[in-house]
Amino acid sequence: MKVAVIVFPGSNCDRDMYHVLTDVFDLDAQYFWHEKGLPKNIDAVILPGGFSYGDRLRAGVIAAHSPIIKDVQKMSEKGIPVLGVCNGFQILVESGLLPGVLLKNESLNFMCEWTDLVVENNKTPFTNQFKKNEKIPIPIANGEGRYFADDDTLKHLKKNNQIVFRYGNSVNGSSNQIAGVCNEDGNVVGMMPHPERAVESEINPKDSKPSSLIFESLLTEMGVGN
Amino acid sequence: MSLDEQELSELKSKIGREPTSTELNIVAAEWSEHCSYKSSKRHLKMLPMTGPLIINEKGYDSGVLDVGDGYVVTAHIESHNHPSAVEPYGGAATGVGGVIRDILSAGTRPIALFDGLRFGDVEKDLQARWLFKNAVTGVADYGNCLGIPTIGGEVEFDECYENYALVDVAALGFGKKENLIKNHAKKGDLVVLMGGSTGRDGIGGSQFASDSLESENRSAVQIPDPFIEKLIIEAVLEARNGNLIHAMKDLGGGGLSCAVSETADALEIGIEMDVNKVHARESDMVPEEIMVSESQERMLIITSPAKLKKLEKICKKFSIACSVIGHVKFDSHMHVKKGKKTVAHLPTGVVANATLLDLPSREPEYLKTIETEKKFRPISNCSKTLMKLVASPNIASKIWVYQQYDHEVGIRTVVKPGSDASVLRLDNGKYLSAKIDGNPKQCYINPREGAIGCFEEACRNVVCTGARPIGMLDHLQFGNPNDPEIFWTFLESLKGLTDFAKFFEIPCVGGKVSLFNETPVGPIKPTPVIGVLGLIEKKLHRPQKTSKGDYLIIVGDTKDEMGGSEFFEYVHKFVGGKCPVVDFEDSKKHMDSVLNLIDGDLVKSVHDCSKGGLAVAASELCMTNQIGCDISLDKVPNKNLADDRILFSESHSRYILTVEKKNLKASENFLKENHVSFKRIGKFGGENIQFSNKGKSVIDLRVDKAKKAWLNSLRELIIDGKIRT
Numbered sequence: 001m002k003v004a005v006i007v008f009p010g011s012n013c014d015r016d017m018y019h020v021l022t023d024v025f026d027l028d029a030q031y032f033w034h035e036k037g038l039p040k041n042i043d044a045v046i047l048p049g050g051f052s053y054g055d056r057l058r059a060g061v062i063a064a065h066s067p068i069i070k071d072v073q074k075m076s077e078k079g080i081p082v083l084g085v086c087n088g089f090q091i092l093v094e095s096g097l098l099p100g101v102l103l104k105n106e107s108l109n110f111m112c113e114w115t116d117l118v119v120e121n122n123k124t125p126f127t128n129q130f131k132k133n134e135k136i137p138i139p140i141a142n143g144e145g146r147y148f149a150d151d152d153t154l155k156h157l158k159k160n161n162q163i164v165f166r167y168g169n170s171v172n173g174s175s176n177q178i179a180g181v182c183n184e185d186g187n188v189v190g191m192m193p194h195p196e197r198a199v200e201s202e203i204n205p206k207d208s209k210p211s212s213l214i215f216e217s218l219l220t221e222m223g224v225g226n
Numbered sequence: 227m228s229l230d231e232q233e234l235s236e237l238k239s240k241i242g243r244e245p246t247s248t249e250l251n252i253v254a255a256e257w258s259e260h261c262s263y264k265s266s267k268r269h270l271k272m273l274p275m276t277g278p279l280i281i282n283e284k285g286y287d288s289g290v291l292d293v294g295d296g297y298v299v300t301a302h303i304e305s306h307n308h309p310s311a312v313e314p315y316g317g318a319a320t321g322v323g324g325v326i327r328d329i330l331s332a333g334t335r336p337i338a339l340f341d342g343l344r345f346g347d348v349e350k351d352l353q354a355r356w357l358f359k360n361a362v363t364g365v366a367d368y369g370n371c372l373g374i375p376t377i378g379g380e381v382e383f384d385e386c387y388e389n390y391a392l393v394d395v396a397a398l399g400f401g402k403k404e405n406l407i408k409n410h411a412k413k414g415d416l417v418v419l420m421g422g423s424t425g426r427d428g429i430g431g432s433q434f435a436s437d438s439l440e441s442e443n444r445s446a447v448q449i450p451d452p453f454i455e456k457l458i459i460e461a462v463l464e465a466r467n468g469n470l471i472h473a474m475k476d477l478g479g480g481g482l483s484c485a486v487s488e489t490a491d492a493l494e495i496g497i498e499m500d501v502n503k504v505h506a507r508e509s510d511m512v513p514e515e516i517m518v519s520e521s522q523e524r525m526l527i528i529t530s531p532a533k534l535k536k537l538e539k540i541c542k543k544f545s546i547a548c549s550v551i552g553h554v555k556f557d558s559h560m561h562v563k564k565g566k567k568t569v570a571h572l573p574t575g576v577v578a579n580a581t582l583l584d585l586p587s588r589e590p591e592y593l594k595t596i597e598t599e600k601k602f603r604p605i606s607n608c609s610k611t612l613m614k615l616v617a618s619p620n621i622a623s624k625i626w627v628y629q630q631y632d633h634e635v636g637i638r639t640v641v642k643p644g645s646d647a648s649v650l651r652l653d654n655g656k657y658l659s660a661k662i663d664g665n666p667k668q669c670y671i672n673p674r675e676g677a678i679g680c681f682e683e684a685c686r687n688v689v690c691t692g693a694r695p696i697g698m699l700d701h702l703q704f705g706n707p708n709d710p711e712i713f714w715t716f717l718e719s720l721k722g723l724t725d726f727a728k729f730f731e732i733p734c735v736g737g738k739v740s741l742f743n744e745t746p747v748g749p750i751k752p753t754p755v756i757g758v759l760g761l762i763e764k765k766l767h768r769p770q771k772t773s774k775g776d777y778l779i780i781v782g783d784t785k786d787e788m789g790g791s792e793f794f795e796y797v798h799k800f801v802g803g804k805c806p807v808v809d810f811e812d813s814k815k816h817m818d819s820v821l822n823l824i825d826g827d828l829v830k831s832v833h834d835c836s837k838g839g840l841a842v843a844a845s846e847l848c849m850t851n852q853i854g855c856d857i858s859l860d861k862v863p864n865k866n867l868a869d870d871r872i873l874f875s876e877s878h879s880r881y882i883l884t885v886e887k888k889n890l891k892a893s894e895n896f897l898k899e900n901h902v903s904f905k906r907i908g909k910f911g912g913e914n915i916q917f918s919n920k921g922k923s924v925i926d927l928r929v930d931k932a933k934k935a936w937l938n939s940l941r942e943l944i945i946d947g948k949i950r951t
Contacts, residue, residue, distance in 0.1 A: 009453075009456075009457055009544060009545065010371070010453055010456055010457075012371075012372065012373020012456065012635060013373065013635060015636075016635070016636065016637045019637065020637075033543070049635075050373055051370070051371040051373070051452075051453065051456070053453065054371055054451070054452060054453025054456075055371070056453070109366075109629075109630050110366050110367075110370055110630045110631075110632070111629060111630070112628075112629050112630070112631060112632045112633055112634060113629050139634050141370075141632040141634055141635065143370075194634070196637065197634045197635075197637055200637070202640055202651060202766075203634075203637055203638070203639060203640055203651070205642070
C-alpha cells in the first residue's frame, strides 16, 4: 500500500511524517509536490504540518487552492483515508473538506507544549485501534490552533460523531475543546496536535504507545495491521 | 558612516586613483568593523581553532565538526544587537535568518537554534519589556516558520542594557560529510544571486552596526521573510544533492559588496558582475544601493553554465528568483558594471582585507576597587529571599519564552528546553548536546574570570546531559573598542577563554565579535556569550524523575564568591564583590567524574549549580520533580560561610547529583577515589524545600508555592506588568 505525503511550499513536518511512516511503521510513503497530480494507486493521503505559504493571508488558505487539492478531494470522495496534521488540518478546513475554522490561540501566542487528547470517535481510519475516551499524550505546536464552529455546526458535528479528538483541558480556547474532527463519512480527519512527534519513545517524555495507535489504525484500515 | 580620512587615503594609495562613489560604498561596507573585524582580528588568532574533529574548508561561514560515521555538525553564532534595539521583531527575526544561511552555506541542513536575549531591567523599564516581548516573537515567527526548532537559550536582564538589546542567535546544522560544499570556482563559471529581491532595506546595516547607536536608523534594519528563507533552504539542499553548487555564500552584513569580494578573495578569483542583472525590488536603485543593500534571504552561488539550467529549474519549482549577475575571472578583481559602464573595479585583496588595527588598551580604573565588598548583615529570612529569587526575572523559568518556540519540529529533540542543556539525536545513533551561556554581571567585575565562568558554565550544562564538550562558539560583545579601557576588557575576556579552551582542548569552531554596543547611559557590560557543543557517543542517559528517599550530593566547594551573584545584585542591589574563579584542575576533575558517574548509570540526574546558587539549583530540582527536599547546610563543603552565602554563592565547578540509595556507596566511593570534593547534603521527600544548619531551620518553603511563582512570574510581568515581591 502507498501513502502520499503532500508537500506545499513552506511545509516543514513533511520529512518528520515521512520518517515515521517509512522507518517506524514500514509503510511505502512518497512525497507529492503540490503542483503534481496524485496517481490512482494511492491508498492514503497525509497533509503534514508547517507554514504553507508562510501562513500568509490566513493559515492554510493559499495551499487550499493548490492543484493537488482537487485530487485529494476526489480521493476523499472515494473513501480513501486522508489525515491533515496541524497546517494540514488548516488546509483541509480551508479547502472545505472539513467543517469549521482555526483561529489564533486564545493566548495570541504560538504554543509548543505537551497536552492530553481524549479520543471521542474511534470509528475513523486513524482511530479504530483506540478505546473511546482513551488518552493520548501528544505535543501541539501552532499559533492558529483554536478550533471554532458556530452552534449549528457544532450540533451537527456531535450528532454525526464528527468530533474525533478533544483536549483533556482547555488549552487554547477551542469550541468544546475540539482538537480534531472528521468529515461526515469519517475518512477525512484533521487534528492540530502532532502524532508524528509522539510515536518514538526516544523523543516522547510520556508514553509513545497511544500516538502509535493513530498509525496502527491506518495499518488496520488497510488490512496490513496486526 | 563611511571611511574615515586615514582609510580614504589608504584606499587611494592602494588603488592609485580617486575611488568612485560605488567603490567608496563597497569599501566602507567591507572595511566596517562588522565585516572586517579590524579591531579584533589580530587578537582572535590566539584562540585554538584546530582539533581532530574540525574540518576546515575555504570560505566557510560556519564551523564544521566531524561527528563520525560520515556525518558532520556545523555551528555558528551571530548577533543582531543594533537592529534589535531599534526594531526588535525584525532585528531578532533577521538575526535568525542570517545565522541559518551561514549553516546552509556549508551545504548542511539547519537543525536547531539557540537564542540569547538581553535587555534592561524589565521590572522598571517598560521599553525593555517591549523589546523583550517583540524580540521573542521575532525569533518565534522566523524559526517556527522555517521548521527549525529553537531548543535552548537564555534570557537576562541588567540595567546596563537600558534602551538597548542583545539578541544572539546560534544555529546548528547536520549533514553528510560528502555533501559539504567544497568551495571552488572554474574558469567560465557563473555567479548567481538566488532568493529575495534586493531592496532599500538594510542599506548601510553593517556600518550602522559598527557605530554607537545614536539615532534610530530604521531603514538600516532588514525586513524578515521566513517563507522565502524556507524555500531557499529547500532549493539549496536540492541543488546540493544534484551537485550543482561549486561555491556558495550567504548575503549578510555588507550585502553583495562583502559576499562578492570575500568569495573572490577566499577562492583567489576575480568576479565581474552587472548590477542591472540583480533582481531588485525597486527600479530606480543606484549601483551603490544595490551593492550595499542588506535585504535578507539571498544566497550567492557559483555554478557552471552546464549546471545553470538545472539550478534554474529548482528555483522555478520553489518560485524563487535566481539571476545570473556575473561570471568568474582570474584577475583577482571585483569588477562591478552597470550595463556597459564600469562603476567599480577593485582588487579583491584590497576590499576584503581591511588594515587591521592595533588598538591601545588600559585596565579600567573601576576594576581596582570593584571586588572590595560592602559589609552586609546576613539575611534573617532566607525563605523570603529564596522566594524572591525564584520569582526574579533572571531566575524565573523561561517557559513563557520557549513555549512560543517550536522546539519539537524535526523530531530530534530528546532532552527539551528547560533542562541544563538540550539534546538532539543524530542519524548515526549519537547525540548532540548544546548550550549557550553568558554572565555580564561577573564579566563586569572581572572580565577574565567572568568569561572563563561563562565557558565553564556552558561546559557544565552540557556535561549534565552526559556529553563531552567537543567544540565552542564565542560571541564577544563589548562597547566602543576605541576606548582603551573597554578594549582591555575585551582582551582580558579573550585571553581567559583562550586559556580555558587550550587547557580543556575544546577548539573554537566559530565566533563573532560585536563592538560598539553603547546605550544612552554608556557601554554595555562585557558580554561574552559562549556556546558549547557536546557529543554523547554511546548510550543516552535520560535524566530520571526524582523520588522520595533519593539523596542529594553536591560536587565542588562553595566559596565566598558573591560578586555578580543574583543575591548581591537583585537582593542587595550591590554591584561588586569577589568574582567566582574557576580552578582549571578542579573543573576538569569534576567534569570527568560526573561524566563517569552518568556513564556508569550511578546517578538519576545531574543539575548544574549556577545562578542563585545551591538554594536555587536544589529548588529547581524540587519544582520540576514536584517533591520536597531536606538539606543540611553544615554538610556543604565550604570554609565557615554564613548561611546566606552557602545558599546563594555562585561558585563554579559545582554539580548537584541525585542518587538512589542503592547507588549511593558506589558513587561516593568513585568520587572519593578520584579526590573530588563532595558531600552528601540531604534527601528528597515531603512537600517543602527545606534547608537547615545543625538542625536549625534556615529555609522552609512549600514546593507548590515556589513552583507557581517560578513558572508564572515572567509571563505575569511581561503580559500583566505584575511584579511579585
